[in-house]
Amino acid sequence: MNVLIIGGGVIALSVARELKKRGIKRVTILEKGALGREASFAAAGMLAPNAESNGTGRFYEFCAASNRLFPALADELLEETGVNIELDLTGTLFVGATDEDEAEIDERYSVQKNAGINVARLTGREVRELEKNVSGDIRKGLLYPDDGQVENRKLVAALRSSAELNNIIIRENKCVERLIIEDGVITGAVSREEVFYADRVIVATGAWAELIPTDGKWAAFSLRPVRGQMIGFEAGDFSFSHVIYSPRGYIVPRADRHVIAGATMEDAGFKAEVTPEGIDLVKKAACEIAPVLRTAIMNESWAGLRPFVSDGLPVIGEFPGYKNAFIATGHFRNGILLSPITGKVLADLVLTGKTEIDITAFRLERFSAATAGQN
Ligand SMILES: Cc1cc2nc3c(=O)[nH]c(=O)nc-3n(C[C@H](O)[C@H](O)[C@H](O)COP(=O)(O)OP(=O)(O)OC[C@H]3O[C@@H](n4cnc5c(N)ncnc54)[C@H](O)[C@@H]3O)c2cc1C
Incomplete structure (x- = not known):
């Protein structure tokens, strides 16, 4: 079988790897720019199913x-490619310094605890016992022991290296302009210079929606970019061992002790650029969590585009109405976290036409007029 994957982010790379592992002979990735340089590069790499949850449910x-797949994935990638993706499951903190923050923490704790999420409540002093460099103003916190992070740029590098070692064909600077549709079957894709035919086609183009043939059927479906600006601080005379969120931002300490901080949530079209206001906002939130960062050297800033679908959930599954075509996008704030499970689902669908993982809530069909009417 010959599979074509359009888009070259963490989702496409994860799907490609899983397909190859399961014996698909020819897998080709078409990327309009450089592999893994959009949202997957810009991300913070947090694995936060619990800290980002507002209760349980299918998405949770x-x-x-997917979080549970990371330890095995990290080991496999290290053995296969020599790249350490720096998986760290030390846990994530959520901290608050104001009356409103305390109310938010209480609310989160009660909703999440009732839903069976593994979360512990901490006093300000207990937070500082875990992280001596957080602000003395922190009054309360939550600890999510099952959450953590990976170095997402290393994850992308490891997936690329794995792809190269396993003869996955990577074509960069290949912008797909349209899909080839013959009698309701998607048989390939066309870039400006080349035509690519395949037995199966997967669209994994992140925030770029042009290739999704909605045919006016999925009225409530829309996919748009939500910009996030981030900054990085050089390693200094400080260290942190957890990812630390507040209601206004987060800091993520990397293995080499440099710290990154994020992130804005902006409707700015496809402008993946930083702005002075965005950087100020992110820096202020980071310094509020950890005042030591005020004197740290900020040596990097960047922005990326999260793929956001109108109901906030990813879109994963077959293209309804077409044969041999699949979609995997809309991973919004959780695409790094969801990359391993998305790879498995897509490989199941391509190889067997079904998956044991329940993706009903993520199929494009949820936007059909009939379904929308029922909800
Ligand atoms: C600031 C920020 C922080 C984030 N933090 C986290 C986090 O901590 N944890 C987490 O889990 N997630 C996080 N995310 C979200 C995560 O980065 C995304 O959900 C994930 O990277 C999406 O992966 P993707 O492969 O779908 O998209 P992308 O990485 O954007 O890849 C899509 C690719 O498709 C290519 N493409 C588009 N159109 C075409 C075309 N016509 N032809 C060929 N190629 C095309 C693009 O060039 C791009 O490379 C963050 C995102 C941002 C922006």
Whole structure:
């Protein structure tokens, strides 16, 4: 079988790897720019199914299941490619310094605890016992022991290296302009210079929606970019051992002790650029969590585009109405976390036409007029 994957982010790379592992002979990735340089590069790499949850439900279970795949994935990638993706499951903190923050923490704790999420409540002093460099103003916190992070740029590098070692064909600077549709069957894709035919086609183009043939059928479906600006601080005379969120931002300490901080949530079209206001906002939130960062050297800033679908959930499954075509996008704030499970689902669908993982909530069909009418 010959499979074509359009888009070259963490989702496409994860799907390609899983397909190859399961014996697909020819897998080709077409990427309009450089592999893994859009959202997958810009991300913070947090694995936060619990810290980002507002209760349980299908999306939570999907995220938690994907989180559980990371230890084996990290070991496999290290053995296969020599790249350490720096998986760290030390846990994530959520901290608050104001009356409103305390109310938010209480609310989160009660909703999440009732839903069976593994979360512990901490006093300000207990937070500082875990992280001596957080602000003395922190009054309360939550600890999510099952959450953590990976170095997402290393994850992308490892997946690329794995793809190269396993003869996955990577074509960069190949912008797909349209899909080839013959009698309701998607048989390939066309770039400006070349035509690519395949037995199966997967669209994994992140925030770019042009290739999704909605045919006016999925009225409520829309996919748009939500910009996030981030900054990085050089390693200094400080260290942190957890990812630390507040209601206004987060800091993520990397293995080499440099710290990154994020992120804005902006409707800015396809402008993946930083702005002075965005950087100020992110820096302020980071310094509020950890005042030591005020004197740290900020040596990097960047922005990326999260793929956001109108109901906030990813779109994963077959293209309804067409044969041999699949879609995997809309991973919004959780695409790094969801990359391993998305790879498995897509490989199941391509190889067997079904998957044991329940993706009903993520199929494009949820936007059909009939379904929308029922909800
Ligand atoms: C600031 C920020 C922080 C984030 N933090 C986290 C986090 O901590 N944890 C987490 O889990 N997630 C996080 N995310 C979300 C995560 O980065 C995304 O959900 C994930 O990277 C999406 O992966 P993707 O492969 O779908 O998209 P992308 O990485 O954007 O890849 C899509 C690719 O498709 C290519 N493409 C588009 N159109 C075409 C075409 N016509 N032809 C060929 N190629 C095309 C693009 O060039 C791009 O490379 C963050 C995102 C941002 C922006």
